[in-house]
């Protein structure tokens with residue numbers, strides 16, 4: 001085994017020796033001890049004291065709220081009631097391991113029965129018991145290992161408390177054998193920018209000390225890499241570090257071809273961070289995120305306030321607002337009331353809005369009013385573009401564009417997220433002012449794989465040549481008709497795929513603001529001709545993995561031939 005796959009979280013790459021999280025210890029046997037109760041008592045006292053000191057030391061080193069948690073655990077270890085419980089069992093001739101296991105278990109039951117704050121401490125008690133038993137057995141304690149040097153942590157999955165306590169100076173990367181891209185571990189890893197590959201079952205056989213490369217961008221772990229592979233990974237990590245501190249220049253290819261880099265936002269409050277990270281505008285404002293917890297349709301006034309705040313944050317910049325995309329994973333009670341067997345294929349997006357046209361009309365009213373309210377912005381008004389989600393026919397395009405124009409929206413477009421729209425992009429773009437490709441849904445619908453379902457997660461890969469061909473259709477139609485074609489799905493945040501998408505005709509890229517630096521830096525290393533050649537290489541592949549490899553090879557070949 002030289003490499004295996006999982007789901008990469010983020011785009012980083014890390015390398016280092018593996019340290020495994022020790023598995024929970026098996027329950028001790030309740031066979032009588034061969035030692036005397038006094039000898040067992042001395043062993044237990046030593047182990048309890050050592051564990052308590054270790055917890056205190058770790059707490060002092062971690063500081064903050066972690067210190068409070070660990071000090072409380074240290075006190076639990078030395079709790080006199082527990083000591084009495086343990087002693088009773090030792091006097092009955094049991095081993096120290098079993099006495100601790102059984103006494104802590106019964107104390108745990110009492111705590112759980114109390115409920116509330118004390119009930120929640122039951123899991124902490126388990127952790128203390130495991131540590132004491134591990135010490136009695138002379139084996140490593142379960143939990144985050146401490147091999148004394150930086151390491152790549154390999155675990156089944158992490159408890160939130162473990163993840164929160166990770167020392168990022170020591171943990172170079174993380175591999176879990178379980179968990180998917182939306183697991184708690186993945187969410188925290190993303191938040192803390194930990195280079196992680198989750199759900200990599202093959203990691204269960206990795207011995208401690210093995211050197212690995214964790215490539216989150218590719219979702220691949222390389223075992224015992226060659227010196228060359230290690231060098232390349234290091235180079236990528238260095239490039240990434242320097243990309244994050246590079247100047248915030250407008251997105252462009254190496255030959256100067258502009259590729260505006262825009263932000264995906266769900267709340268006007270996200271605007272400040274997007275601007276700080278160099279977003280040149282907004283490529284997708286997901287309006288449904290504003291109203292996910294609302295039970296009734298938002299009023300025109302409350303929408304106008306939100307849109308005005310958004311437009312005011314981007315003076316002189318393009319802001320693409322998507323009208324409500326309700327349904328499937330984002331149901332809005334006031335738009336989706338019918339139970340559907342297949343909500344992703346149901347009354348979703350523009351279909352749902354059309355069925356409640358008043359809500360769509362009110363949203364267009366609010367958008368037009370916010371646009372008018374920000375016209376006089378001294379730094380220049382934002383350039384408002386409005387688009388509809390889940391458009392699957394030419395007729396829907398005509399409907400939406402005509403309606404938006406009725407409300408004075410000057411630039412009205414559609415999202416291309418359904419294969420039918422991509423295949424008819426030329427006719428759709430004859431009516432719409434622009435198209436924005438939602439690669440998340442386009443991949444889901446092209447590969448017929450629910451984007452929320454872990455069991456088919458491997459199909460949800462926008463590198464698939466079938467998806468790329470559809471993007472090419474839209475790019476070509478946009479070029480023929482002189483209409484902009486943006487990308488606003490997660491694919492735009494993958495730097496090399498971003499190059500491919502530009503090679504296929506995308507004119508702007510929109511992504512989570514934290515991804516902007518990597519994409520900006522990678523675009524600057526390829527010309528438009530390069531991008532087209534790299535895209536051709538990916539298109540010629542049979543599947544997503546080979547498309548990615550073909551693009552990597554094509555990109556590397558170009559670099560080698562450069563002076």
Ligand code: PEP
Nearest residue numbers: 417438439440441488489
């Ligand atoms: C997409 O489908 O790619 C997209 C950008 O829309 P959402 O993720 O909100 O469905």
Ligand code: MG
Nearest residue numbers: 417438440441
């Ligand atoms: Mg979508």
